[in-house]
Each structure stands twice: as structure tokens, then as C-alpha cells.
Amino acid sequence: MASAIILRSVTKTYTRAGESLRVLDELDLQMQGGTFYALMGPSGSGKTTLLNLVGGLDTADAGEVIVGDTDLGTLDGSQLAAWRARNVGFVFQGFNLLPVLTARENVELPLLLAPLSKAERRAQAERALELVGLSDRMDHKPRELSGGQEQRVAIARAIASDPEVLLADEPTGDLDRTTAGTVLDLLQRLNRELKKTILMVTHDPQAATYADQVIHLDKGKLGRIDDNRAAAKRS
Amino acid sequence: MPWQLLWRNVLGHPVRSLLTVGAVAVAVFLVCMLQAVTSGLSRTLDAAAANRLLVQSAVSLFVDLPLAYQQKLASIPGIDAICKWQWFGGRYEQDKGGFFPQFGIDPETFLVSYPEMTVVDGDYAAFQKERTACMVGSDTATKYGWKVGQTVPITGTIFQRTDGRPWEFTVRAIYTSTSAAVDKISLYFHYDYLRESVEQGGATGPEGVGVYMLRVTPGTDPLTVQQAADALFENGPQRVQTTTEAEFNRQFISMLGDVPTLLRLIGGAVLFAIFFAVLNTMLMAGRERTRDLGIMKALGFTDRTAGLLLLAESLALCAIGAALGLLLGLLAEAPFAMMTAAFLPGFGFDRDTALLGAMVALGVGMIAGILPGLRAARLTTVDALREVG
Numbered sequence: 001m002a003s004a005i006i007l008r009s010v011t012k013t014y015t016r017a018g019e020s021l022r023v024l025d026e027l028d029l030q031m032q033g034g035t036f037y038a039l040m041g042p043s044g045s046g047k048t049t050l051l052n053l054v055g056g057l058d059t060a061d062a063g064e065v066i067v068g069d070t071d072l073g074t075l076d077g078s079q080l081a082a083w084r085a086r087n088v089g090f091v092f093q094g095f096n097l098l099p100v101l102t103a104r105e106n107v108e109l110p111l112l113l114a115p116l117s118k119a120e121r122r123a124q125a126e127r128a129l130e131l132v133g134l135s136d137r138m139d140h141k142p143r144e145l146s147g148g149q150e151q152r153v154a155i156a157r158a159i160a161s162d163p164e165v166l167l168a169d170e171p172t173g174d175l176d177r178t179t180a181g182t183v184l185d186l187l188q189r190l191n192r193e194l195k196k197t198i199l200m201v202t203h204d205p206q207a208a209t210y211a212d213q214v215i216h217l218d219k220g221k222l223g224r225i226d227d228n229r230a231a232a233k234r235s
Numbered sequence: 236m237p238w239q240l241l242w243r244n245v246l247g248h249p250v251r252s253l254l255t256v257g258a259v260a261v262a263v264f265l266v267c268m269l270q271a272v273t274s275g276l277s278r279t280l281d282a283a284a285a286n287r288l289l290v291q292s293a294v295s296l297f298v299d300l301p302l303a304y305q306q307k308l309a310s311i312p313g314i315d316a317i318c319k320w321q322w323f324g325g326r327y328e329q330d331k332g333g334f335f336p337q338f339g340i341d342p343e344t345f346l347v348s349y350p351e352m353t354v355v356d357g358d359y360a361a362f363q364k365e366r367t368a369c370m371v372g373s374d375t376a377t378k379y380g381w382k383v384g385q386t387v388p389i390t391g392t393i394f395q396r397t398d399g400r401p402w403e404f405t406v407r408a409i410y411t412s413t414s415a416a417v418d419k420i421s422l423y424f425h426y427d428y429l430r431e432s433v434e435q436g437g438a439t440g441p442e443g444v445g446v447y448m449l450r451v452t453p454g455t456d457p458l459t460v461q462q463a464a465d466a467l468f469e470n471g472p473q474r475v476q477t478t479t480e481a482e483f484n485r486q487f488i489s490m491l492g493d494v495p496t497l498l499r500l501i502g503g504a505v506l507f508a509i510f511f512a513v514l515n516t517m518l519m520a521g522r523e524r525t526r527d528l529g530i531m532k533a534l535g536f537t538d539r540t541a542g543l544l545l546l547a548e549s550l551a552l553c554a555i556g557a558a559l560g561l562l563l564g565l566l567a568e569a570p571f572a573m574m575t576a577a578f579l580p581g582f583g584f585d586r587d588t589a590l591l592g593a594m595v596a597l598g599v600g601m602i603a604g605i606l607p608g609l610r611a612a613r614l615t616t617v618d619a620l621r622e623v624g
Contacts, residue, residue, distance in 0.1 A: 057533060057616045078537050085535025092620070096530045100243035110534040112237050157534075 005031040005054055005165070005197065010063035012049050012220075023049045025220035026063065033068075033164070036191040036198045038211035045217040047201040048169055054199060055088050055167045056080040067165060085113040089158025091187075093170035095150040097142040103129060103153045104138040107160045114161055128156040132186060148179035155186055159196070166190065168200040172207050184210040237536075241547050244520070252552060255516045259556025259596055260563060262509035267564040267592040268571065269498040271584050275415070276495060278581030282416035283481035287348065288457055290447040290464055293474035296487070299443025300473060302430070308447055311463045313455030316344040319426045320446040325389035327379065328401055335375045336418075337389060339426035348450045351414035357383035362407035366428050369404035372419040373411040374573065381406050389422070394429060394440035402438075415581030416480065420573075449477075506595060513603040517549045521607030528611050529619025542612030549604025550597060557596030561589050 012024040023046045031037055039047045052058040053065050056072050059080075065072045067087065075083055089110075090096075097106045107125040116124065129138055132152040142150055151171060158166055168187065172180035188210050190196045200211060208214045209228060216223035245252050290308065292298035305317055323337035342363040346352060355373060362368045371381060381387060388401040396402060404424050412419050432438040449464065451457045457479060464477040478486065528541045568584040575582045 052617055055533070057620075078539075081532065081535050081537045083535075084533065090533050092530075096526065096533075096620070098240065098243075098527050098530065100247040101240065105239060105243075109237065109240070109531070113535050 004033045004068065005029075005199070006064070006066040007050075007053070008064040008066075010050075010053065010060045010065060012046070012053065012058070013061055014049075023220050024053075024060070027217075027220065027222060029215065029222055031197070031199065031215075033197050034191070034195040035213060036188060036211045037200065038208035038214045039199060039201045039217065040203070040205075040208055040214055041217035041223065044219075046220045047217055050217065051167050051169055051199060051201055054165070055090060056084050082113075085110060085161065087163050087165060089161070089163045089166045091151070091154050091158050091166065091168040091171045093173040095142070095147070095154045095174070097150055097153055097157070099142050102139050102141055103134060103145065103156075106142070106153055107157045110157060110161050125156075125160055128160040129153070131159070132156045146179070147175050148182055151175060151179075151183050152186065155183070155190070159190060159194070164197055166196050166198045168198065170201055170203065172202070172204065177206075180204075180207065237531075237540075237544070241544060241551065244524070244544075244548055245551055248520075251516060251519075255513060255552050256556040256559065258509055258512045259553050259599070260559035262505050262599075263557045263560025263592040263596050264563040264567070265505050266502045266595050267560065267584065267588050268567070269502045270588045270591050271564075271568075271571075271582055272575070272579065273495050273498050274585070274588060275575070275579045275582035278415040278583070279579060280416075280481050280484055282351075282414045282581060283479065283484055284351075284416065285457060285479065285481075286451045286453070287480045288449040288451060288461055288464070288477050289480060289483040290449060290475050290477045291445070291483070293476040296445070298473075299441050299445055300447065300475065301443055304444070304468070304475070305447060307467055308449060308464060311449075311460055311467065313452050313460050313463075314449050315452040316348050316448075316450040317341075318344040318348055318448040318450075319444045320448060321426055321429060322393070322445050323389075323391065323424075323429070324393045325391045325402065328388040328390060330379065331390075333378075335372070335420045335422060337422040337424065339429040340423050341426055342423075344450070345423065348448060349417060351412050351417045352410045353413070354408045355411050357406065357408040359408050365405065365407060366425055367403065367405055368407040369422050369424040370408040370410055371406055371422045373409055374419040375422065376406070376409045378420075378573070381409075383407060383409065387422075391438065391440070394433065394438050396432070396438045397436060412580070415583075416484070418580035446483075506599065510599050510603060513549060513553060513599055514606065516552070517545060517603050517607045520548060521545050521610055524611070525614065525619050528614055529616050532614075532616040533620065538612040538614075541614070542608040544608075545611045546601070546604035546608035549607070550600040553596040553600030553603075557593045560596065561592055564589070564592065 007027055007029040010024050010027045011022065013020050013022045039050065041047050049058070053060055054067060060073060070083060072080065098109065101109065104125050107128050108121050111121040111124055126135065126138065129135055132155050134149060134152055134156065137145060137149060145153065171187070172183055175183060184207055187198055187200065191198050202208055212229050214226040214228065292300055305319065308314065308317055318341045321339035323339060325337050327333060346359055359370070362370045369387065383406050385406050387404050387406060389404060390401040433440050433442055449460060451460050461477045465475060468475045531541055564584050572582045
């Protein structure tokens with residue numbers, strides 16, 4: 001069973017230049033495991049902050065963030081790091097591959113934290129790259145790849161350690177429409193075939209149609225949730 | 236620790252890494268050379284014989300003592316050999332830019348007083364018998380290709396021949412030395428040949444003796460002899476200063492100033508400069524990798540690993556620099572030893588010097604890596620990723 005994500009009365013406030021800004025305001029939200037969610041809302045509505053909290057990159061000021069069986073608020077810095085390594089894969093807008101490593105080495109990077117032999121790491125990284133259709137680009141460095149290929153390597157890196165949750169922050173923001181479609185198809189396939197729970201931040205309504213449900217945030221609070229599956233059935 | 240990433244980062248900026256490694260290599264080389272000189276001085280002083288005393292003018296080493304002093308010194312109990320030393324200051328005709336010391340000595344008492352010296356070619360007895368013979372150090376003989384039986388022309392600068400021609404010495408023995416206190420480059424000839432030439436008008440130059448070496452008999456306290464020698468000439472005609480061989484060497488070296496302190500200051504300045512160069516490189520590397528560090532932390536690497544990655548990179552650059560610097564030092568040892576053989580026969584690039592060079596480089600790497608390492612460890616993942624824009 002894929003991990004469910006539960007947020008209870010989550011509050012997050014940032015202080016910038018002496019001013020406090022409440023980004024998430026007692027947010028309650030429950031997401032089912034194995035579902036593809038799109039997270040939408042205007043700039044400053046708290047989308048990326050929510051993603052960071054669910055991914056254990058940041059901690060809430062108040063409330064609970066529970067992913068699977070783990071209450072992230074109970075973990076310290078190194079426990080959170082270890083939890084991230086096992087349970088979450090990240091896909092960023094700017095791809096965020098390490099430029100000095102090849103595609104294969106980038107994908108192998110999170111596997112260094114798993115108890116695997118060198119051969120096992122290599123095999124697992126190659127499988128992940130095959131899954132995203134890049135078996136012929138394994139030894140290329142990021143600068144030798146197109147934007148779409150870079151993002152597919154980033155997705156391969158995110159799934160290499162087989163996490164249950166994939167978090168994607170504007171994964172198609174830097175891509176053209178066609179390439180974005182390829183990446184979104186891939187994410188949808190990972191959700192449907194491998195039952196990954198996916199939470200994707202996007203500004204693009206077209207990208208959001210790939211998700212099962214679309215969560216709308218507004219000023220740190222939950223707006224509405226659209227169910228694309230129900231809409232598809234109706235039509 | 237992702238070692239592969241560490242090496243890729245080092246190689247990722249080849250020019251910058253090469254310049255940093257080069258700077259560390261030069262610094263390690265300099266520090267090792269300075270240390271080799273300092274420890275060479277110590278070795279030279281430590282190797283000095285305790286049973287040899289040197290009597291010189293109390294005014295200055297450059298003022299000669301009367302010839303008649305030898306007889307008076309011989310009357311002091313506890314002395315079993317006296318040998319005159321006179322600085323000749325000549326130049327080899329075929330290599331006027333080169334330098335090796337030449338001394339007029341007493342062949343009868345010279346070799347027995349210096350058991351550290353061994354004749355490796357020719358015959359000391361032949362040197363002793365022949366008035367114009369000389370004995371040369373093995374390094375000088377090798378350098379100029381001198382063989383036993385060959386005549387060597389030396390032009391005097393202090394002692395000049397009146398016919399305008401160079402002095403001619405026949406090589407009868409070649410010696411080597413097992414002690415850091417005795418060099419392998421000097422040329423020794425008969426003091427009497429020099430004296431007679433001056434007395435008979437065949438040459439010009441000061442009459443007298445530069446230094447008298449007194450060899451103390453076993454069981455005699457050298458201090459007693461030292462005090463007796465100084466007391467003997469307390470009322471003139473010329474006062475003397477008697478010192479142990481170690482003290483004499485120390486005074487000779489101190490004529491150049493406080494060499495060890497000077498060398499340590501230079502070494503310290505070099506280290507200080509190189510520390511900032513490495514620190515600058517590592518701070519730049521740390522700032523450039525903010526995004527990469529954020530990604531690594533997002534993937535599950537700990538703050539500690541992120542910090543250690545930069546620290547290890549700093550150590551790796553300095554370790555490569557140290558290895559190159561030590562290699563340079565080893566390659567330069569022989570030519571440098573040749574250059575300094577006259578005043579620093581103890582010069583040598585030993586294990587302790589190499590160890591010091593390596594420790595210094597790793598110390599610089601460690602200290603220069605701590606600051607960017609701490610920054611990397613303290614960086615929050617969200618802030619690091621936000622810096623991407």
C-alpha cells in the first residue's frame with residue numbers, strides 16, 4: 001500500500017527582512033496513497049512550502065505532517081535526511097542534476113545511501129534510466145542532454161531508490177509543450193504502473209489534467225479539490 | 236562519502252585546481268627546503284667533534300695569528316695534535332664562477348685529527364710527502380673530473396704569485412667524509428708551501444695563521460685546555476678566542492645573521508600566503524556548489540557529509556600539492572646540497588623534513604576546508620535550493 005499523506009493544522013511562517021509571513025495557515029489536507037495530485041494556486045499561496053514540508057526538507061511551525069507511518073515532526077535533521085533517502089524522490093523545475101556527473105552517476109547518487117554493492121547500484125541506476133527511455137544516454141553529462149532528457153534523468157534519479165512518494169516542483173516549467181507532455185506522460189505512467197504517490201506543483205492547467213486530483217491552495221489555506229477522474233467519467 | 240563526486244569536483248575546474256595544487260606544491264617545496272637548511276645547520280653543529288678546539292684571533296676571524304703561537308700552544312698540557320688552518324680564497328682557472336674552499340694545513344696532524352675523513356683514491360702519504368700536493372673532496376673531484384696525479388691551477392685572490400701565474404697543485408689524494416661537520420668539496424694543501432712562497436717573495440699575502448686546531452687528548456677536559464689557551468695570550472701580543480668546534484661553526488654561520496629564525500619567518504610567511512590561496516579556492520568552490528549541496532541534502536545526504544565533502548576536497552588538493560612539492564624537493568636535493576656543501580655539509584632532505592612538508596600541507600588543507608565545510612553543513616536544503624532561482 002502506497003503512503004498516504006496527512007497534514008493536520010499545519011502552520012508555517014517565514015520571516016524575511018524582519019517581517020513575518022504566514023505561508024501556510026492551519027492547513028488540513030489528506031492525500032491517498034498511490035494517487036497523482038497536482039497542487040495549484042497563485043504565487044505565494046504556499047505550494048512549494050507544502051511540498052517542502054511533505055518532503056521533509058523543512059519543518060512545520062505547528063501541526064502534524066504524516067507521510068505513511070511517519071510523523072515528520074518527530075524526526076531530527078539526520079533522521080529526516082535518512083527518511084528522505086528511503087521514502088521520497090524529488091523532481092525540480094531546474095532539473096538540478098550535478099553537472100560533473102554523468103546521467104548514470106547522477107541516478108546512482110541517492111543509491112549511495114542504500115546498502116547496495118557497486119554492481120547493484122549500477123544495475124538499479126541503469127534500470128531506472130531504461131524506464132525513462134534513456135538507456136542510450138547513460139554516459140552523457142547533463143550539458144550534453146536536452147532539457148527534456150535532463151528532466152527524465154532527474155525522474156530516474158527520483159525513482160532509483162524506489163520511494164513511495166514522488167514530489168515534483170514545476171517539473172515542466174522549463175520545457176516546451178511537447179517535451180512537457182512526454183515528462184507528464186512518464187509521471188502518469190509511474191503513478192499508474194508503479195503505484196507511486198505523486199504530488200506535483202504546477203501553474204499550468206494543462207499539466208494539471210494529468211493528475212487524478214487537483215488541489216487548489218489560496219493564501220496558505222485549502223481552496224478546493226477537483227477530481228479529474230470523476231470529471232473524466234462524467235464526460 | 237561520495238568519493239566519485241569528490242574527484243569529479245576537483246577535476247571539474249582543472250585550471251583552478253591545478254593552480255591551487257601548484258601553489259601548495261611550491262609552498263611545500265619551499266618549506267621543506269628551508270627546513271632542510273635549518274636541520275642541516277643543526278646536523279652540522281651536532282656532528283662537530285668535542286675533542287677539537289679552535290683558536291682564532293679575539294678581534295676577528297679575519298685577523299691572522301702569529302706563527303710563533305703554535306709552539307706556545309703546544310706547551311699546554313692535554314693537547315696531542317695541533318694543525319694550522321689558513322684560508323686561501325682561490326679560484327679554479329676553468330670555473331671562475333664556481334666555488335670550493337681551499338685551505339693550507341699541516342699534513343702531519345691533519346688526517347689523524349679528522350677521523351671522519353677517509354682517503355678513497357690516491358695516497359695520503361704521497362700527499363704528505365710532496366710540497367705542492369693537494370687533497371681534494373670527492374664531490375669537487377667528481378664535479379671537475381679531477382684524477383689523482385692531475386695538476387690543478389688555482390688563482391689566488393688573497394695569496395697571489397708574483398709571476399702572475401696561478402698556483403699549481405698536484406692531486407695526490409681524494410677524500411670523502413662520513414660526518415655532517417666535514418664537507419666533501421674542500422681542497423687542502425701544505426701550509427708550509429704557502430708560507431715559504433710568501434717568505435721567499437714568490438707570492439704576496441698575509442703572514443700568519445688563520446686558525447689553530449687543537450686536538451685534546453682523551454680524558455682531558457676540553458674546557459681546561461680552552462681556558463688555558465685563552466689565558467696564555469691574555470696579555471698579548473694578540474689575544475685569542477678558543478672555542479669548541481661546534482661553537483666555532485655556530486659563530487661562522489651566525490655571521491650571516493640569525494639564519495634559523497630568518498628561515499622560519501620566511502617559511503611562516505609562505506604558509507600564511509598559501510593558506511589564504513587555498514581558503515579562497517575552497518570558499519569559491521563552496522559558494523559555487525550551494526545548489527549541488529542542496530540537491531545532495533534533498534536526496535538524503537546529511538549535513539555532515541556535505542561539510543566533509545568540501546573538507547575532503549581541500550585536503551585532496553593539498554595532499555596532491557604536498558606530493559608534488561615533496562617530489563620537487565627530492566629532485567632538487569642533490570643540486571642544492573652541491574651548492575651549499577661549502578657552508579652546510581649537513582644539508583639533507585630527510586624523512587622528518589618530508590613529514591613536516593606533508594603535515595604542513597594537510598594542516599593548511601584542514602584549516603582552509605573547515606570554514607567552507609561548516610558553511611556547507613549549516614546550509615539549509617530549502618535555502619540552498621532557493622539560491623538556484
